[in-house]
Amino acid sequence: MLRCGAFRLPLTRPLLMGIVNLTPDSFSGDGLDRNISAAVAQARQQIDAGADLLDIGAESSRPGAAPTSEDEELRRLLPVLEALGDCSVPLSVDTYKPAVMRAALANGASMINDIYALRMPGAIAAVADSGCAVCLMHMQGTPLTMQAQAAYADVVAEVQAFMRKRVSAALAAGVASDRLLLDPGFCFGKTLQHNIELLRRFDELSIDDLPLLAGISRKSMLGTITGRPVAQRLAGSLAAAVLAAQRGARILRVHDVAETRDALAVWQAANAGCVA
Numbered sequence: 001m002l003r004c005g006a007f008r009l010p011l012t013r014p015l016l017m018g019i020v021n022l023t024p025d026s027f028s029g030d031g032l033d034r035n036i037s038a039a040v041a042q043a044r045q046q047i048d049a050g051a052d053l054l055d056i057g058a059e060s061s062r063p064g065a066a067p068t069s070e071d072e073e074l075r076r077l078l079p080v081l082e083a084l085g086d087c088s089v090p091l092s093v094d095t096y097k098p099a100v101m102r103a104a105l106a107n108g109a110s111m112i113n114d115i116y117a118l119r120m121p122g123a124i125a126a127v128a129d130s131g132c133a134v135c136l137m138h139m140q141g142t143p144l145t146m147q148a149q150a151a152y153a154d155v156v157a158e159v160q161a162f163m164r165k166r167v168s169a170a171l172a173a174g175v176a177s178d179r180l181l182l183d184p185g186f187c188f189g190k191t192l193q194h195n196i197e198l199l200r201r202f203d204e205l206s207i208d209d210l211p212l213l214a215g216i217s218r219k220s221m222l223g224t225i226t227g228r229p230v231a232q233r234l235a236g237s238l239a240a241a242v243l244a245a246q247r248g249a250r251i252l253r254v255h256d257v258a259e260t261r262d263a264l265a266v267w268q269a270a271n272a273g274c275v276a
């Protein structure tokens with residue numbers, strides 16, 4: 001069971017985290033109001049499609065992306081959190097900035113998804129006293145530089161060692177273990193070979209039975225494998241989601257909730273020998 005603010009998420013079947021992207025490059029340059037209603041509509045559609053939780057992000061973490069200011073991030077996030085205040089699933093906010101974490105938690109977020117795994121000064125303190133869930137993700141470098149310098153002797157061992165340190169830091173600050181999720185951070189400072197190794201050996205990443213999250217949906221590693229542009233990576237994303245689930249992922253961070261749900265339903269039926 002994952003503690004996630006006022007929510008308790010069962011971890012007996014893989015959960016789907018629907019992605020809601022508030023970065024301007026994912027919209028067509030409309031005004032902020034249009035963006036808010038588009039984002040809220042996208043969020044509600046993800047919930048209708050069966051999302052168990054949503055991940056709302058207002059700063060791009062794509063390779064090469066430049067940072068967004070705290071004010072701008074909050075200007076994008078807060079109206080959407082407010083509009084989704086009555087929704088039935090936990091809202092995760094994708095941020096590494098302590099002030100944004102505090103504001104998000106004060107405005108209805110139940111989870112913080114941090115690509116820096118609470119390494120920014122003040123980040124652990126920002127989440128410690130709330131009951132929110134926290135996703136600790138591995139990244140080598142920063143989004144601006146990470147693809148230029150990806151190097152590991154043993155990617156699985158190094159990612160796991162990093163996660164172990166971040167778990168210790170969180171526990172030492174009083175974040176209970178039932179609030180923690182781990183994520184190897186596919187494509188965050190990794191070559192294709194590293195990403196494939198992490199997926200192939202995903203089950204080896206677990207630490208103290210903490211739940212693992214996998215975010216592979218539409219990513220460049222799928223583009224490299226299939227030769228497809230981002231708009232044509234659904235089939236690759238579904239294959240990766242099923243594989244990650246097979247290898248122990250408890251939460252899948254995805255763009256295509258309805259399709260992933262169907263793919264997982266087939267996988268689960270075959271596993272269980274019956275339709276649930």
Ligand code: 8Y7
Binds near residue numbers: 114
């Ligand atoms: C991940 C993520 C992104 C991921 C977690 C994208 C914010 C890039 N990827 N957070 N965020 N794990 N925890 O293509 O893999 O979605 S952004």
